[in-house]
Amino acid sequence: MREVVAFTKSTDREEIVKLLKDVGIVVMRDHGMSLSQYNDFLLDVGYHQHPKVWCAHKEFPIFWRVNNQAVDDHGHEGLFGKHDIDWHSNITYTQDSHEVVCIYGHKIPTGSGDCSPTTYSNTVPYFKTLPKDVQDRYKKLYTKWTYDSAKTFESRFINIHRAGLDGEALAGEAKDTSDDNLNHQINENAKTQSIHNAINFDPSNNHLYKKGRHQYEGYNRLSPKHPVGAQGLFFNYLNIEDIVDENYNPVDDGLEIYNTLKQDLLTDNKYHYVHEWQETDIVIADQLTGVHRRDHGVPDSVERELLRATFWYKTQDRIHYDYSL
Ligand SMILES: O=C(O)CCC(=O)C(=O)O
Ligand SMILES: [Fe+2]
Numbered sequence: 001m002r003e004v005v006a007f008t009k010s011t012d013r014e015e016i017v018k019l020l021k022d023v024g025i026v027v028m029r030d031h032g033m034s035l036s037q038y039n040d041f042l043l044d045v046g047y048h049q050h051p052k053v054w055c056a057h058k059e060f061p062i063f064w065r066v067n068n069q070a071v072d073d074h075g076h077e078g079l080f081g082k083h084d085i086d087w088h089s090n091i092t093y094t095q096d097s098h099e100v101v102c103i104y105g106h107k108i109p110t111g112s113g114d115c116s117p118t119t120y121s122n123t124v125p126y127f128k129t130l131p132k133d134v135q136d137r138y139k140k141l142y143t144k145w146t147y148d149s150a151k152t153f154e155s156r157f158i159n160i161h162r163a164g165l166d167g168e169a170l171a172g173e174a175k176d177t178s179d180d181n182l183n184h185q186i187n188e189n190a191k192t193q194s195i196h197n198a199i200n201f202d203p204s205n206n207h208l209y210k211k212g213r214h215q216y217e218g219y220n221r222l223s224p225k226h227p228v229g230a231q232g233l234f235f236n237y238l239n240i241e242d243i244v245d246e247n248y249n250p251v252d253d254g255l256e257i258y259n260t261l262k263q264d265l266l267t268d269n270k271y272h273y274v275h276e277w278q279e280t281d282i283v284i285a286d287q288l289t290g291v292h293r294r295d296h297g298v299p300d301s302v303e304r305e306l307l308r309a310t311f312w313y314k315t316q317d318r319i320h321y322d323y324s325l
Pocket of ligand 1: 066080085090103116117118294
């Protein structure tokens with residue numbers, strides 16, 4: 001059985017980066033860190049940018065509050081509060097977005113069936129099982145991606161940006177706190193996302209990195225040129241329109257490859273890790289080589305809060321400064 005996840009209590013930054021490269025997902029339970037120490041630990045491991053959104057954590061602004069209850073004075077829920085969330089990577093139209101997602105179980109309902117697990121699919125152990133010729137071919141392919149759901153292989157809409165931002169919580173609100181404005185905050189936040197803008201990035205290294213790309217359509221490497229050398233696949237399946245070669249010409253078996261990856265990575269659970277939350281649990285996952293989902297909506301009768309932070313690998317850990325996707 002391949003290792004789909006690494007359990008550790010180590011807070012050694014090099015060890016964490018090594019596990020993200022070799023395994024892809026790191027789980028920490030009973031680690032003994034307070035929230036403040038966890039905040040410091042994350043700033044030590046990676047470069048963070050403060051999200052400027054309604055659900056940012058007040059004391060530790062690297063965190064977004066994923067919460068199904070009101071998080072501001074206007075009664076707005078936290079991000080992705082209630083509903084199911086389909087398979088996704090948080091890397092979307094900002095291709096050079098944060099490479100790692102860290103989720104912390106802050107308030108977890110204890111009643112039976114209420115914990116709403118998060119499921120991760122990990123391509124790092126999967127990639128190791130592929131024959132060398134398939135690996136070499138995948139390394140040369142790109143996915144053509146789009147935000148127009150009608151153009152995708154899947155041909156359906158992923159509703160994650162608006163998850164949790166539904167009517168009743170917003171009814172009667174003034175214009176500046178409308179649903180549109182909350183989505184606007186998320187979009188504005190994404191537009192400024194760039195490693196150069198991270199709060200703990202050393203500006204003397206600015207010249208090393210290319211400009212962050214912000215676009216709604218384009219091409220992503222199927223097998224990322226990974227910043228710390230992980231070998232895996234970027235399979236953000238709901239945005240994939242086609243599979244193309246290095247010259248961006250569609251390959252004949254694009255749909256076949258897509259269906260194989262969908263079956264092996266998403267439909268089969270062999271490379272899945274289901275995290276059943278307990279308070280203070282931490283799951284740190286590379287986003288260039290994995291996707292995650294929440295299968296069950298969170299009932300209104302309980303409060304569930306995850307604190308989500310995302311980061312870029314630091315300059316000293318990287319093997320290149322080029323685009324990964
Ligand atoms: O609530 C969850 O289980 C997952 C939330 C999520 O996908 C995220 O915060 O990126
Ligand atoms: Fe997510």
